Amino acid sequence: MEPATGTHAALAPIPANNAAGTDINPCSACPVRSLSVCSALEQEELRRLAEILVNMKVEPGHTMFSEGDKADMLFNVTSGTMKLYKLLPDGRRQITGFLLAGDFMGLSVNDTYAYSAESVTQATLCRFPRRRLEALLEDYPKMQRRLFAMASNELAAAQDQMLLLGRKNAKERIASFLLLLSQRAVRRGFKDNPVHVPMSRSDIADYLGLTTETVSRTFTQLKTSRVIALMEGGKVKINDRDALQDLADGAA
Amino acid sequence: MEPATGTHAALAPIPANNAAGTDINPCSACPVRSLSVCSALEQEELRRLAEILVNMKVEPGHTMFSEGDKADMLFNVTSGTMKLYKLLPDGRRQITGFLLAGDFMGLSVNDTYAYSAESVTQATLCRFPRRRLEALLEDYPKMQRRLFAMASNELAAAQDQMLLLGRKNAKERIASFLLLLSQRAVRRGFKDNPVHVPMSRSDIADYLGLTTETVSRTFTQLKTSRVIALMEGGKVKINDRDALQDLADGAA
DNA sequence: AAAAAGCTTTGATCCAGGTCAAGGCAGGGC
DNA sequence: GCCCTGCCTTGACCTGGATCAAAGCTTTTT
Numbered sequence: 253m254e255p256a257t258g259t260h261a262a263l264a265p266i267p268a269n270n271a272a273g274t275d276i277n278p279c280s281a282c283p284v285r286s287l288s289v290c291s292a293l294e295q296e297e298l299r300r301l302a303e304i305l306v307n308m309k310v311e312p313g314h315t316m317f318s319e320g321d322k323a324d325m326l327f328n329v330t331s332g333t334m335k336l337y338k339l340l341p342d343g344r345r346q347i348t349g350f351l352l353a354g355d356f357m358g359l360s361v362n363d364t365y366a367y368s369a370e371s372v373t374q375a376t377l378c379r380f381p382r383r384r385l386e387a388l389l390e391d392y393p394k395m396q397r398r399l400f401a402m403a404s405n406e407l408a409a410a411q412d413q414m415l416l417l418g419r420k421n422a423k424e425r426i427a428s429f430l431l432l433l434s435q436r437a438v439r440r441g442f443k444d445n446p447v448h449v450p451m452s453r454s455d456i457a458d459y460l461g462l463t464t465e466t467v468s469r470t471f472t473q474l475k476t477s478r479v480i481a482l483m484e485g486g487k488v489k490i491n492d493r494d495a496l497q498d499l500a501d502g503a504a
Numbered sequence: 505m506e507p508a509t510g511t512h513a514a515l516a517p518i519p520a521n522n523a524a525g526t527d528i529n530p531c532s533a534c535p536v537r538s539l540s541v542c543s544a545l546e547q548e549e550l551r552r553l554a555e556i557l558v559n560m561k562v563e564p565g566h567t568m569f570s571e572g573d574k575a576d577m578l579f580n581v582t583s584g585t586m587k588l589y590k591l592l593p594d595g596r597r598q599i600t601g602f603l604l605a606g607d608f609m610g611l612s613v614n615d616t617y618a619y620s621a622e623s624v625t626q627a628t629l630c631r632f633p634r635r636r637l638e639a640l641l642e643d644y645p646k647m648q649r650r651l652f653a654m655a656s657n658e659l660a661a662a663q664d665q666m667l668l669l670g671r672k673n674a675k676e677r678i679a680s681f682l683l684l685l686s687q688r689a690v691r692r693g694f695k696d697n698p699v700h701v702p703m704s705r706s707d708i709a710d711y712l713g714l715t716t717e718t719v720s721r722t723f724t725q726l727k728t729s730r731v732i733a734l735m736e737g738g739k740v741k742i743n744d745r746d747a748l749q750d751l752a753d754g755a756a
Numbered sequence: 757a758a759a760a761a762g763c764t765t766t767g768a769t770c771c772a773g774g775t776c777a778a779g780g781c782a783g784g785g786c
Numbered sequence: 787g788c789c790c791t792g793c794c795t796t797g798a799c800c801t802g803g804a805t806c807a808a809a810g811c812t813t814t815t816t
Contacts, residue, residue, distance in 0.1 A: 760813100765810070778797080785790085
């Protein structure tokens with residue numbers, strides 16, 4: 253049994269019905285479960301593992317861990333949105349990614365986290381001792397394969413983001429961002445239009461390498477040109493997807 | 505035997521003494537060899553694989569593959585420097601990384617390359633059918649592990665680069681770049697000072713999200729303030745590593 | 757319901773780095 | 787040797803997005 257650690261004291265463990273013995277649902281997104289899809293992971297093994305999982309629920313703005321902390325825990329997002337970011341000493345921030353249900357965080361090559369993680373919305377996560385995963389990987393090579401595929405996908409996304417940060421202008425960045433959110437929504441079976449944009453202007457700015465003012469002005473421009481419409485509840489209606497796509501590709 | 509494909513026609517296969525049966529040197533960097541370090545890969549297996557490897561030598565500026573090409577080949581750099589980049593339709597370019605001896609390129613989740621690859625200097629590479637690697641991974645799980653570690657490292661580097669591109673100014677970018685080159689040199693057992701900078705101003709600019717003019721001016725500034733000295737042969741002498749480090753971290 | 761605290765938007769101004777233009781300098785071909 | 791070509795550097799100017807400032811709007815507190 254893992255006792256709640258100091259840094260995670262504020263986290264409320266969910267009493268939860270996904271304790272040991274729950275049915276194996278590939279998409280319910282706990283690490284064991286999402287990874288077990290393609291492995292011959294056995295019931296008994298799964299049951300043992302479920303015992304060391306800790307499900308937790310956090311409010312918006314809760315810091316899960318910070319860059320440089322000892323990385324002995326691994327998290328799997330089960331609902332809500334998280335943000336990963338890096339800071340410069342003077343406070344400048346770069347958000348490297350937003351995570352949704354099913355995404356992993358906390359994987360690390362050396363023994364400290366390479367970034368900080370904070371909740372954007374209310375979120376639920378599944379915590380898991382890193383060592384245990386490593387042990388699991390020894391026994392179930394197919395999990396390793398799955399993990400590698402995940403890392404490869406993240407890497408491809410990171411390369412797209414480098415192109416955006418290094419070479420796109422403000423309008424192109426916002427267009428790319430909206431399409432990304434829209435595509436991710438589709439992939440997860442949610443409605444892709446209007447797009448739900450749960451993060452603040454400041455988070456968007458720090459993700460796109462802009463300022464809140466520029467983000468706001470650019471949204472206004474896109475709204476004025478009828479490409480999008482801003483709706484209440486942080487929703488954005490995409491009126492002209494082709495125009496947005498051309499902008500995002502830098503073709504316009 | 506793999507016939508030379510159309511796109512690789514210009515590549516000169518090296519007659520080479522690293523054909524089948526050569527000694528197994530972990531750091532000689534062909535994929536089989538560098539991966540075999542931590543696997544129980546057997547002599548016989550290795551010998552069979554060496555037969556399908558194609559060693560090649562390319563001149564500076566040679567395109568190995570382009571974004572969108574069918575990704576059926578995998579490459580391992582054995583000497584020289586390569587660059588990976590993405591383009592926007594209007595020609596804006598973002599270099600996502602420079603590869604040195606021992607680095608892999610061409611790994612891809614779907615079946616097309618996500619970026620283009622071109623040689624910066626004269627370089628030698630080892631070409632390898634992707635399918636063959638996949639088959640190998642089935643049999644040797646530890647290779648998978650190694651590959652995952654590589655992808656994780658690349659991912660961490662990509663996140664550092666996002667911070668650089670999104671939030672650092674020109675001086676901080678150049679400082680970070682020089683320190684990166686220096687550190688990589690050390691890790692590979694080369695002299696780290698003066699640093700060898702084999703790429704053109706234009707490549708540096710496209711890697712750092714700047715223009716050639718700004719790169720040039722910034723080098724001049726650092727030279728004027730005695731932090732570095734520009735030497736002949738594309739070498740840069742680091743005079744004040746601490747100052748450079750403070751700049752790179754955004755602490756100055 | 758009023759006050760307070762945070763976002764978000766909009767406006768006015770500024771400046772780091774981009775753009776445009778012109779030399780400088782080194783290597784290669786003849 | 788001398789031109790040609792392709793970097794690299796430097797200068798002059800411009801601009802997209804940052805910065806600074808001030809309202810709106812929303813949400814929370816009391």
